[in-house]
Amino acid sequence: MKFTRKASANWKGTGKDGKGSVSTESTTLNKAQYSFKTRFEDGVGTNPEELLGAAHAGCFTMQFSFLLNEKGFTADNLDTEAQVTFEDGTITKIHLKLEGSVPGITEQDFQDIAKKAKEICPLSKVLAAAEITLSATLV
Known part of the structure; x- marks a missing residue:
C-alpha cells in the first residue's frame, strides 16, 4: 500500500x-x-511539537492494536500520551506513555507487543534520530 x-x-x-x-x-x-x-510560552493554538506528539501517539497506538490482533487479543481501551522534549533548538526525546486494558493478556506479552510496536511504528522509524522511550501500563 x-x-x-x-x-x-x-x-x-x-x-x-x-x-x-x-x-x-x-x-x-x-x-x-x-x-x-x-x-x-503559553497561548491559544498549537505548535509543531504537540502535533508531532499527536501523530506519533496515534501511529504507535494503531500499530499496537494491529500487533495485539495478530496475537489474538483485542483491547478494551488504549491511551497513549507522547511527551515531546524540545531542548536548545532540538527535539531530543519522545516518551510514549501507554496505558491499556486488554482482556486475557499477560504483563509480559503486553510489554513485548508494546516494545515491538514502538520499534516498527512508521513514525518511530522516521523519528529514529530522536530518543524514543516507552512506558506501558496494563490496567
Missing part, C-alpha cells in the same frame, strides 16, 4: 511576532493557529 498525505503551514511576519496556521488535507486541522507564544 502506498499513499501520500498532505498538510500545510502558513506564516506571516517575523519569527517572534508573526502568526501562522496549519491545515491538513482531511480538514481536521483547518487553519489552526500557531505562533511563538503557542510554541515557546
Whole structure:
C-alpha cells in the first residue's frame, strides 16, 4: 500500500511576532493557529511539537492494536500520551506513555507487543534520530 498525505503551514511576519496556521488535507486541522507564544510560552493554538506528539501517539497506538490482533487479543481501551522534549533548538526525546486494558493478556506479552510496536511504528522509524522511550501500563 502506498499513499501520500498532505498538510500545510502558513506564516506571516517575523519569527517572534508573526502568526501562522496549519491545515491538513482531511480538514481536521483547518487553519489552526500557531505562533511563538503557542510554541515557546503559553497561548491559544498549537505548535509543531504537540502535533508531532499527536501523530506519533496515534501511529504507535494503531500499530499496537494491529500487533495485539495478530496475537489474538483485542483491547478494551488504549491511551497513549507522547511527551515531546524540545531542548536548545532540538527535539531530543519522545516518551510514549501507554496505558491499556486488554482482556486475557499477560504483563509480559503486553510489554513485548508494546516494545515491538514502538520499534516498527512508521513514525518511530522516521523519528529514529530522536530518543524514543516507552512506558506501558496494563490496567
